[in-house]
Amino acid sequence: MFNRHRRSLFAVLAAVLIPAAAAGSVLPARAAQEKPDRIVLRVCNWEEYIDLGDWDEEETIELPSGDIIGENNMVEDFEEWYEETYGTEVKVEYSTFGTNEDLYNTLTLGDVYDLVCPSEYMIMKLMAEDQLVPLSEDFFDESQENNFYIRGVSPYIRNIFETKGIGGEYWSKYAAGYMWGVTGIVYNPEEVTEEQASTWDILTNPDFERQVTIKDSVREAYFAAVGAIKSDLLTSEEFRGDPDYAQRLEDEMNDTSPEMIAQVQDYLKRVKDNVYSFETDAGKADMITGKVVANYQWSGDAVYTMDQADEDDFELAFAVPEESTDIYFDGWVMLKRGIGNDPARQHAAEAFINFVSRPDNAIRNMYYIGYTSVLSGGDDPRIFEYADYNYGAEEDEEDVVDYDLSYFFADGDGAGEEEDEYVISAPADQVNRQLSAAYPPEDVIDRSCIMVYFNEEQNALINQMWINVRCFSIREVPVWGWLLALLAAAAIAAMAAQRFKLLKASK
DSSP: OOOOOTHHHHHHHHHHHHHHHHHSSOOOGGGOOOOTTEEEEEEEEETTOSOOOOOOGGGOEEETTEEEOOOSOHHHHHHHHHHHHHSOEEEEEEEEESSHHHHHHHHHTTOOOSEEOOBHHHHHHHHHTTOEEOOOGGGGOTTSTTOHHHHHBOHHHHHHHHHOEETTEEGGGTOEEEEEEEEEEEEOTTTSOHHHHSSGGGGGOGGGTTSEEEESOHHHHHHHHHHHHTHHHHTOHHHHTOTTHHHHHHHHHTOOOHHHHHHHHHHHHHHHHHSSEEESSHHHHHHHTTSOSEEEEEHHHHHHHHHHHHHTTOOOEEEOOSSOEEEEEEEEEEEHHHHTTOHHHHHHHHHHHHHHHSHHHHHHHHHHHOOEESBOOTTOOHHHHHHHHHHOOOTTOOSEEEEEOHHHHOOSSSOSHHHHTTEEEEEGGGGGSHHHHHSOOHHHHHTEEOOOOOOHHHHHHHHHHHHHHHSOOGGGOOHHHHHHHHHHHHHHHHHHHHHHHHHHHHO
């Protein structure tokens, strides 16, 4: 095993250097100045979500089909590649955001970008608000050698994008995937059993009071709460055996009825009383240092957390709740306010998507950020070779298992010679550790669903629920709390009166 996450070494520098390395300096997108002989492409992506280059020579990824190393910043490489390939100079103004809501707020405030990379529910929101430009017909032409995305996207991912949508339009019309994964529980197997970690109810399990963390995100917290509340239904044989199980699961996990919102509020208040903290990024460090024993986590960050713990000879594991898990995506979309009706800028934006989707570049980005690309590579074997490079067993290992990844890599029906090519001989303990987090097994995939877009009315109700959970309410202060407050106020008033008397007497 090697360190798959360069950001673990350079996380602090990355936040500072991404803008400088990518664009010299980040200007407000509205202030972009174009020269007549070049295209200015305004890109906004998640923080620490693209390869910065500058790898050491020993970091070279040696694959059977060729070595891969990130020598330069990915954005700089794109600028050079675009001019060499299409004969036109392009300048990328690269910015970053921290959350989907941060991105949306910058757009609302008037910042203008051409290409952004939000998550699935924000993509649906932007689609519903008619803010996106459709991908061109040329982008989907598999005969064009530089169309790396459509030639290399996983058949499994492609099917989701071509069957999920909103308002009668599928994601694939507007979005190209970038990274994907599921959510689950990172846990310390010395303190928590796999069975205890394999249910959303771990968040309220009194055996782990103040030893578990949950995401400080209304959507993730809501999803987990629904899974816990509906646990009996979701794990029943009758429900699992329903011919429309996949659609029923999605409907149940995205239930926003007033009754369900009220139940979620009550459940999350119990969670709040039991967990160590609501967090967005600190959970990884808390697990690695042993401050907590379980952490609700995105699978990409779960891999990072387990890798870092391994470096300290501290083993952690990953479990996906039996009730359900959400399958998440980050994907590239073009904005109308940026692209407009400019075919040259749209061509550059689509070329950027294709460039980061080239198999060697997809591997570079996976290595740097630690998440799993939506790319399987098509006819190029290197992405599967990279999975084997990361997680395959050594030749002399004895306790190994065959781990089938054909659902992700094979373009078939799950049987035949092609599927046999995508089996990794992996160490047995990887079945519930990094490998199963990076590429979830099929039984996890079967019980996964997406978090759908909620309309304004649904969002208003859920956001109010979240405020009720997360914010202090004077109505919940017990009688003894009021008595203490009154006594404290009386004591302060008495001390103030005494001080006033002393000051008056001294004059």
